[in-house]
Amino acid sequence: MALLLFTDFGASDLYVGQVEAVLDRYAPGVRVINLLNEAPCFNVKASAHLLAALSKQVPRGHVFLTVVDPGVGGTREGLVVRVDGRSYVGPDNGLLSVLWARGTVKSAWRITTWPTEAAISFQGRDVFAPIAAAVVTGEFPNENVKQIPAPGILLPGEDLAEIVYVDHYGNAFTGLRGEALATDRLLRVRRMEIPHARVFSEAPPGQAFWFVNSIGLVEIAMPGVSAARMLGLRVGQPLEWASGIS
Amino acid sequence: MALLLFTDFGASDLYVGQVEAVLDRYAPGVRVINLLNEAPCFNVKASAHLLAALSKQVPRGHVFLTVVDPGVGGTREGLVVRVDGRSYVGPDNGLLSVLWARGTVKSAWRITTWPTEAAISFQGRDVFAPIAAAVVTGEFPNENVKQIPAPGILLPGEDLAEIVYVDHYGNAFTGLRGEALATDRLLRVRRMEIPHARVFSEAPPGQAFWFVNSIGLVEIAMPGVSAARMLGLRVGQPLEWASGIS
Amino acid sequence: MALLLFTDFGASDLYVGQVEAVLDRYAPGVRVINLLNEAPCFNVKASAHLLAALSKQVPRGHVFLTVVDPGVGGTREGLVVRVDGRSYVGPDNGLLSVLWARGTVKSAWRITTWPTEAAISFQGRDVFAPIAAAVVTGEFPNENVKQIPAPGILLPGEDLAEIVYVDHYGNAFTGLRGEALATDRLLRVRRMEIPHARVFSEAPPGQAFWFVNSIGLVEIAMPGVSAARMLGLRVGQPLEWASGIS
Numbered sequence: 001m002a003l004l005l006f007t008d009f010g011a012s013d014l015y016v017g018q019v020e021a022v023l024d025r026y027a028p029g030v031r032v033i034n035l036l037n038e039a040p041c042f043n044v045k046a047s048a049h050l051l052a053a054l055s056k057q058v059p060r061g062h063v064f065l066t067v068v069d070p071g072v073g074g075t076r077e078g079l080v081v082r083v084d085g086r087s088y089v090g091p092d093n094g095l096l097s098v099l100w101a102r103g104t105v106k107s108a109w110r111i112t113t114w115p116t117e118a119a120i121s122f123q124g125r126d127v128f129a130p131i132a133a134a135v136v137t138g139e140f141p142n143e144n145v146k147q148i149p150a151p152g153i154l155l156p157g158e159d160l161a162e163i164v165y166v167d168h169y170g171n172a173f174t175g176l177r178g179e180a181l182a183t184d185r186l187l188r189v190r191r192m193e194i195p196h197a198r199v200f201s202e203a204p205p206g207q208a209f210w211f212v213n214s215i216g217l218v219e220i221a222m223p224g225v226s227a228a229r230m231l232g233l234r235v236g237q238p239l240e241w242a243s244g245i246s
Numbered sequence: 247m248a249l250l251l252f253t254d255f256g257a258s259d260l261y262v263g264q265v266e267a268v269l270d271r272y273a274p275g276v277r278v279i280n281l282l283n284e285a286p287c288f289n290v291k292a293s294a295h296l297l298a299a300l301s302k303q304v305p306r307g308h309v310f311l312t313v314v315d316p317g318v319g320g321t322r323e324g325l326v327v328r329v330d331g332r333s334y335v336g337p338d339n340g341l342l343s344v345l346w347a348r349g350t351v352k353s354a355w356r357i358t359t360w361p362t363e364a365a366i367s368f369q370g371r372d373v374f375a376p377i378a379a380a381v382v383t384g385e386f387p388n389e390n391v392k393q394i395p396a397p398g399i400l401l402p403g404e405d406l407a408e409i410v411y412v413d414h415y416g417n418a419f420t421g422l423r424g425e426a427l428a429t430d431r432l433l434r435v436r437r438m439e440i441p442h443a444r445v446f447s448e449a450p451p452g453q454a455f456w457f458v459n460s461i462g463l464v465e466i467a468m469p470g471v472s473a474a475r476m477l478g479l480r481v482g483q484p485l486e487w488a489s490g491i492s
Numbered sequence: 493m494a495l496l497l498f499t500d501f502g503a504s505d506l507y508v509g510q511v512e513a514v515l516d517r518y519a520p521g522v523r524v525i526n527l528l529n530e531a532p533c534f535n536v537k538a539s540a541h542l543l544a545a546l547s548k549q550v551p552r553g554h555v556f557l558t559v560v561d562p563g564v565g566g567t568r569e570g571l572v573v574r575v576d577g578r579s580y581v582g583p584d585n586g587l588l589s590v591l592w593a594r595g596t597v598k599s600a601w602r603i604t605t606w607p608t609e610a611a612i613s614f615q616g617r618d619v620f621a622p623i624a625a626a627v628v629t630g631e632f633p634n635e636n637v638k639q640i641p642a643p644g645i646l647l648p649g650e651d652l653a654e655i656v657y658v659d660h661y662g663n664a665f666t667g668l669r670g671e672a673l674a675t676d677r678l679l680r681v682r683r684m685e686i687p688h689a690r691v692f693s694e695a696p697p698g699q700a701f702w703f704v705n706s707i708g709l710v711e712i713a714m715p716g717v718s719a720a721r722m723l724g725l726r727v728g729q730p731l732e733w734a735s736g737i738s
Contacts, residue, residue, distance in 0.1 A: 011504035012257035012504065014281065014296075017250065017251075017282060018300075021303070021304045021305065033512045033513055037504070038506075054506060062513070072445075072446065073447055074445070122460035125303075167507075168505045169502075169533070199613060200564065201566035214614035224562070256659065257503060260528040260657070260659065264546075264706075270523055270525065319690070319693055365705070366691050371549075
């Protein structure tokens with residue numbers, strides 16, 4: 001079992017290392033994998049859709065420490081969920097609710113006891129990391145949580161017709177799942193209609209195309225250049241299928 | 247025990263991996279944590295204050311490999327210090343001197359024997375990493391060092407009334423420690439006077455505020471936007487308490 | 493033995509973590525080192541020269557997962573090579589051919605069986621990572637590969653008179669190896685003639701200089717500022733010795 005981080009703490013910043021030091025303390029010897037620390041900053045909805053798709057690529061049994069948390073230090077609760085064999089620890093702000101809505105076998109716990117010395121602005125380090133360590137080492141559930149029927153904040157589990165992530169190549173991930181889509185569909189975004197191509201090497205140069213990417217989402221790309229820059233795409237940008245409802 | 251990196255080698259660059267390969271060779275099986283590899287570039291003073299605050303968040307017993315080293319290849323010496331249960335290996339250029347000045351139980355060693363094949367421009371890999379590995383594996387002190395009473399270059403241990411770090415959210419860390427500060431103080435920077443708020447969610451939108459952050463430093467932030475960009479703050483920017491000396 | 497990543501997947505993006513999850517599954521307990529995940533994007537030639545120099549800094553016995561792969565999803569083949577005690581897994585597109593050309597004791601295998609469920613756009617995760625794990629755990633060669641005399645795509649092993657990498661300090665690496673170069677040579681790039689200095693601290697302020705860097709390549713730098721920005725240097729920029737052929 002490994003511990004996987006999915007946060008907006010920044011891949012280059014000083015936050016992830018502090019979390020890793022806590023995980024090392026409470027779960028020594030367990031591998032830590034930085035799945036993504038540049039999740040859409042403060043954007044819980046986009047992050048929730050990205051996490052739901054991304055975590056399915058990871059073998060069951062692993063434990064996710066997930067923090068995209070604009071409300072840190074406020075009144076939102078903390079949460080642990082177990083969905084189809086994977087466990088997740090993070091804020092109860094909707095971040096874990098898309099994968100929850102799509103899951104089959106699932107349990108949820110509220111974090112009831114918070115460490116008294118926790119920094120108010122870094123609960124990822126002081127609250128969620130110790131609990132993630134407890135989950136991975138099997139010391140969970142414990143007296144610091146109580147089971148609840150479902151997360152408090154629930155977003156819908158349906159596809160999200162928006163850009164949810166832009167990678168460093170400039171490819172734009174949507175919140176649309178690509179399974180069993182007809183490939184003659186046109187994807188409409190910013191008044192453009194974008195056709196399908198199976199892969200980069202089959203798209204005409206300079207031509208935007210959509211394809212089903214390696215985490216199962218519809219993605220907009222252009223061969224050799226940044227689709228996001230060329231087409232003006234950003235996280236949150238709405239889109240739709242030109243040929244009607246999906 | 248883990249090895250923690252605190253450097254300006256760049257989180258995305260080709261230097262950290264080479265250091266990790268050396269650490270793997272001389273300290274196989276020891277966890278390496280990238281605490282921060284984007285320390286203020288070439289800025290020893292700001293880095294020294296940031297390191298002093300950050301390292302207190304890490305459990306005792308760990309070993310830090312610390313390199314912010316504008317004088318690499320010149321005549322500056324190499325140093326190992328042990329301060330209050332944590333060990334640090336790096337250049338003797340002031341980087342380790344703020345935590346030294348604030349420490350209680352402490353020892354220092356000069357590096358007297360340098361590997362003959364060391365690259366002149368990458369002593370972090372060829373000089374400091376092997377010694378950090380020796381410290382973590384208990385093969386220290388050894389014949390390559392000699393004990394000295396204190397580091398050669400000493401910066402004052404008092405608070406630094408400057409910006410010492412800007413994180414990827416745009417929050418600006420100061421070199422002022424926040425313990426036991428009255429919260430009615432105003433922090434003056436670039437002719438603005440900034441009030442205290444306990445946490446982001448309690449600050450008015452669009453209002454800059456200061457708070458005591460998760461590593462114990464006074465930090466300037468704005469809800470939902472980059473304080474550094476909005477207020478024009480950079481590492482090295484001086485500041486002061488409006489209501490007189492701290 | 494460790495697994496080392498050399499890719500253009502991006503150091504901050506969501507690709508490396510997915511690869512690490514696969515490596516953890518098939519080679520549990522093996523250390524993964526991110527040597528460089530910001531290799532020149534889509535630039536096989538520059539990356540091949542950088543990799544050839546960089547990998548010599550790593551002890552023998554290690555296994556490299558190498559992906560710079562503009563043709564992913566097309567018809568290019570997959571490759572494993574073993575050169576002078578180090579193993580490399582990646583696309584057969586020239587990336588491994590510079591180190592191959594320079595090597596002495598060497599073997600090559602073509603990947604003949606591809607996983608049927610592999611994502612067409614992320615063969616690094618689904619094809620190359622499992623094979624790299626097999627190499628590091630000793631389950632190689634296996635029935636999924638067949639030995640071949642040499643890689644299919646071969647670039648010349650001679651020095652490359654171009655910029656091949658720009659680091660985060662703004663220093664520009666060339667594809668010229670620096671061993672045994674006379675230090676009175678002038679390096680000509682963009683109509684400038686750049687003299688040698690042994691190290692940063694010996695170069696005059698504001699003066700560009702070349703030196704032999706920590707991975708054995710000729711590098712262009714300026715004290716305290718970004719040489720790449722000041723001189724307008726980018727990957728691919730041609731250069732030459734002013735005093736004739738090297």
